[in-house]
Amino acid sequence: MTAAGIAAALPDATETPPARPQVTVLLRTIAVKVASAFFVLWGAVTVTFIVLSALPGDRATIVLNVQSGQTTVRTATEIAAVNSQYGWDKPVIVQYFSYVWSVLRGDLGTSWELRRPVSAIIAEQFGPTITLTLSALVLAWLISVPWTLLTAGRAGRTKTFGSTVETVTAGLPQYWLGIILLIVFAVTLGWFPVIGGTDFSGTVLPAFTLAIPLAGFIGQATRTEFDRAIRQPFVLSARTRGMSETGVRVRHVLRHALIPGITLSGWALGSLLSGAVLVESVFARPGLGAILVKAVSDKDFELVMGIVILISAVYVVVNLLIDVIYAIVDPRLGDTQ
C-alpha cells in the first residue's frame, strides 16, 4: 500500500526535472518512506507494549476473573498456573522480543479472551469500522464544503451564523447526538432500523453521528483560511477580470481554504476510530472500537497490539495520501517535496 502511495505521488515529482537521475531519487524516496513506515509501526508496537505492561492490574487475575465472571483476589497457586500456561512467567523483555519476532514472521498471535487468532478477528471487524469511518469522513466533507462556500467570507450576519453553527456542531457529544438521531429517525420516523447491522441502512445514522461534529471541526478550520484567502490580492485580480462571485469562491479561494481541512482529516481518522466506540455502543454495531476498548481493559496484549499495528498502518498510508492530495490542491507544495 505504501508503494502505491508513492507511485501516485510520482507525476508531480516528474514535472520539475531533478538534478540527479530520476531512478535514484525514486528509489531513495521509496526507501525513506518504507523505512519511516516501519519505524512508525515498530514505535507503535513498542510503546503499546510498554504501556500495557506498566498498567496496573495482574494479567493472570484478569484472565481468571473474566473467564469466570468474578472480580475476586486470586491465590498464588491459581495465578502461577495461568502465568505458565500463557508464558507470562517469563521476563517482560523476553515476552516483548518473542512477540516482535512472531509479528515479523506474520503471526499476530491469539487473543486469550476470544480464543481466536488476532488476524481473524481483525479481518472480520475491519470492514465495518473502515466503512463507518470513511463514510463519516466523506459525509463530513460533504456537509462542510457547501456550508463554508455559502457562509464564509460573507457579510456580518451570514458569516456569524455559519461560524456559530460550526462551533455548536463541533461541540456536540457523539453519544448524545447518536441517541437523538436514533430517537428521531429510527424510533419516531421509522426511516431506519434501530439496530442496523453493517449494511447501507444501518450505516447512515452512525455515519451522521460521527460526521456532524467532524464537519463542524473541518468547517472551522477551512473557514479561517477561507476568510484570509478571500482578502488576498489574487482574489481582487480575479474579480477585476470579471469572474463571478461563485467562480472566485470555488476556483480560487476554496482551494486555499482546503489545506487545513485536509490536514485535519488525517487527525480525524484517529478521532473517528475512538468516537466509533460510543457510536458502536448506541447503534449496536460491530467494529474494532468496542473490541479495542475491551481488549485494553482486559490487557489482552495480542489483540490490542494487532489493532494498534493496523491503525498505525492506516495512519501511515493516509498521511502518504494526504501528501499526494496537498500536491494536487497546491502545486507549490508538490514542487518543494
Next chain:
Amino acid sequence: MNYRIKATVPATLTLAAVTLAGTALLAACSSSTATEAGTDKSQTITYVHEQEPPCLWGAWVQQAYLSRQVFDSLISWDNDKPVPWLATSWKTSADRKNVTFTLKEGVQFTDGTPLNADAVVRNVENWVKNLSWNRFSYLTGATAESANTVTLHLSEPNPEILRILSNGHYGIQSPTALDKNSTARNCQYPVGSGPWTVKKWTQGQEILFQRNDKYNSAPANAKHSGPAYAKYLEWKFAPDATTRWSALTTGQAQVIYNPPSNQWANAQKNYQVYNYITGGRQQVFSFNVAQGPFTDIKVRQAFVHAVDRKQIVKAVFKGSAPFDGNGTLSPTNPFYLNVNDAYPYDPAKAAQLLDEAGWKTGADGIRSKDGKQLVIRLPYGAGPIISQDGTAALQAVQQQVAKVGFKLQLIPLTLTQLFAGQSQAPDQEDLGFGYWVWPAPNILDIVYNAGTTAEPNGNNTTHFNNPEVQARITAAQREADPVRRAQRYKELQQYFTDQAIAIGFYDFTNNVVAAKGLKGFWQDQGSNGLPVFSDVELSGAK
C-alpha cells in the same frame, strides 16, 4: 490543474444530492420482511441482549444465557423441584456423595454423536476443568455404569446438586466436538443436542441461531416437545438500554433484556414483563470486619439505620428490582429468611449508636475518633456489576449517611482494576458492594469462608474469619435431615443479619420484556432465569 478542482466541486455536490436521494428512497422501503440477518421475519424471533461474552459457554453467567439455547442439561428445575431432561431418573447413594442418572434414549447431538454415559463423563471432566467455581458444587468426576447410566461423584454431600446441574453452565456438549474441534470452533460453534444450533456468530453484533429440526429432548417442564416453533432466533447485542427498548417499541425485536428502569411502568402496562430474581446473594453491602471502623458492630448497625433502603430502591428502580434486606441469601434459594424489617430507617438511632461507639461529630459534620475521621471507602465495579441505576442508589446512600456523620467515598473502579481484583484487600476497602449468583445455600461457604492464611478466599469480601461460625456453616451443609438443615441455615442468616456483617439492598434481577401477544416465552428456573425461546410462537405477537 484548475480543471481538477472544477470537476471536483460539482461532483461533490452531486454526490451529496445522491446521498440525500438515497436516504429518502431508503425511508420509503424500510418496512421490509427480512431481518438484518437476511432471514424471513415471520419465522425469526429477534431478541436483544446486553452483554456479549467471548465464548458461547463457560463460567460467566453471560455465557449460560447462550449455552441454554444450544445445550440440553441433565435435569431442569421447575419452581421447587427437579424434572427430567436428558436424564429420565436419578438416585442418590446412601452416603449422599454419588448420584446416578439414567439417560433418555435416542438423543443425538447435532453432529450425529449419540448421547450416552461416556458423553456425560467427558462433559463432567470439561466442567471440572473449565468452570473455575465448580468446586463449590463439590462435583469431582463421573463414572459410566452402563451405556446409559452414569454416576456423578461429590466430595461432600450436596442436596442442591440437582439445582446446580439444572443451571445453564452445566449443559451437555458433544464429546466428539470437544475432542476433535479447535478451541476457537468450540467457543463460537459448539455442538449440543439443544433446540438451536449456531448458524453464524457476528462478533459485536449478533448470533443467528437456527432451529435443530431433529430436536427430541425438551425438558419435562417445556411447553411442548419437539423442535422449536420458530425457524430462527436472531440474538442481538445492544449494550445501551435505550437502544434495546427502542428495538422493542419499533417492532424490530419481539423480546428484549433489561429495559431502562424509567420505562418499567410503561413496560408493565403495554408489554409482557418477566422479572427473575437470581439465586445466590443479592446486591449487598459487605462490611470489612477485619480492619477499620466497621470492626465495631455499633458502627455497622449505625450505617444501616442511617439509610432509608426501601425508599431509595423504590425511587431508583421503580419496581424493576425489589428491596431485599437479606445480605446472605437470595429469596430464590431454598431456606431464605425474610429480614426486610431489620434495621429500619432511623437516623436518630444511628447517631446514638455512633455516640456510644465514641465517634464525635466534628465542625464539618464528619465524625471522628482518636483523631481519625469516619471515612468509609467503597470501591465498586461501575458497569458490569453495578448498573447506572445502582450507582444512583449508592449516591443516595452517600447523602443519607453524611447526615449522621459518615464520609462515604464512592470509588469507581475501571474494568481493569475490577477484574484484576484491586482495592479488595482489607486495608483498601471498608465497604464492599456486589452480588454473587449461585443456586444453593452453600453460598454462605463461598462468601464467609476465610480460607487459609497462605490462600485466603477471595470471595470473602467481609474478611469474616470465625472458625466457630464456619463450623456451623459446614454442619448446616452436611446436615442430612431437611428440616434441621433449613433451621440451621436460617439461624445463620439471622446471625449475619444481627451482627450486620452483610446487609442486603436490592435484588439482582434478570428483566425481560416481550411483545404483547407473543406466546410461549419463559425463563429457566435454575438460578439465572435464562430465557427459553423454543416454545415461542410468533403468530400472536403485536
